[in-house]
Amino acid sequence: MRSLLLPALLLAPFAPALMAQDKPAPVRLTPLRVSPAATLSQEIGISKIGITFARPAVKGRKIWGDLVPFGQVWRAGANNATVITFSHAAKVAGQDVPAGTYGFFVLPGEKAWTLILNKKAKQWGAYDYKKEEDLLRWEATPQAGPFLEYLDYRVLPMDTGSATVELGWEKLRVSFPVVFDTKAIYWAHLEDTLKKAPETDWVPWYQAAAYCQAQGTEPQKALTWIEKSLKAGDSFWNHETAARIYKDAKRMPEALTHLQKAVDLSKGKAPKEYTENLEEELGAWKAQK
Secondary structure, rough: HHHHHHHHHHHHHHHHHHHHHHHOOOOOOOOOOOEEEEEEEEEEOOEEEEEEOOEEEEOOOOOOOOEEEEOOEEOOOOOOOEEEEEOEEEOOOOOEEEEEEEEEEEOOOOOOEEEEOOOOOOOOOOOOOOOOHEEEEEEEEOOEEEEEEEEEEEEEEOOEEEEEEEEEEEEEEEEEEEOOHHHHHHHHHHHHHHHHHHHHOOHHHHHHHHHHHHHOOOHHHHHHHHHHHHHHHOOOOHHHHHHHHHHHHHHHHHHHHHHHHHHHOOOOOOOHHHHHHHHHHHHHHHHHH
């Protein structure tokens, strides 16, 4: 009898948990939100700006100074506070901001607004907002714009290192600049990648050399890296880049040899227009010799 009871007694404390595992998940409707959630992501160079927010609608209401009171911190959206993420350190409105995720708030006024990055990213509305947790504040002047029923954010790239972030709702827009040190960010990425790159793979060494050649920087490293690439494998890509690097170094015999090799390797593998352009360039280089 004891041998029959023992397994049952040992299992008894776990019986509720075992039963719970068999219980189906509760059935729930997906909420129909009047202020729909949105996520925006924009690349700037190899950096990213991400914005997560909810879009309230005007619905015939007076917005500024009424629904959104002047002189009170606003979540810059609806539901959860708006969140902004910077993948790398940046300058926001000229001030240093470390990489990370921040709550974005606005303190609107009749003529000028205070924009806020708060170190507490996840919070409901502005009810738990604390000024002492601000990372930075800066002033911005709203501008008139076309009517928008739903609140909107845009990230407008200016070049490979900067962008303008814009909040728009009703008939007002407010914006601020974000700048990344893209050259430093990309160079760190390049060096980190090459530390992991095998010398038997021609591609990363070619990519690093091509970047240097295109940017007009580190010519000696570009030469070292393209030679590593050529040692690892032949491609019209790395021979073309080698030709340009040797031409920049005023080593025309080698430049012509590599450009000819690029032409030969591209035939039947690259678009016809690519090969024809290389042949035309090769003729021009020979004429300059």
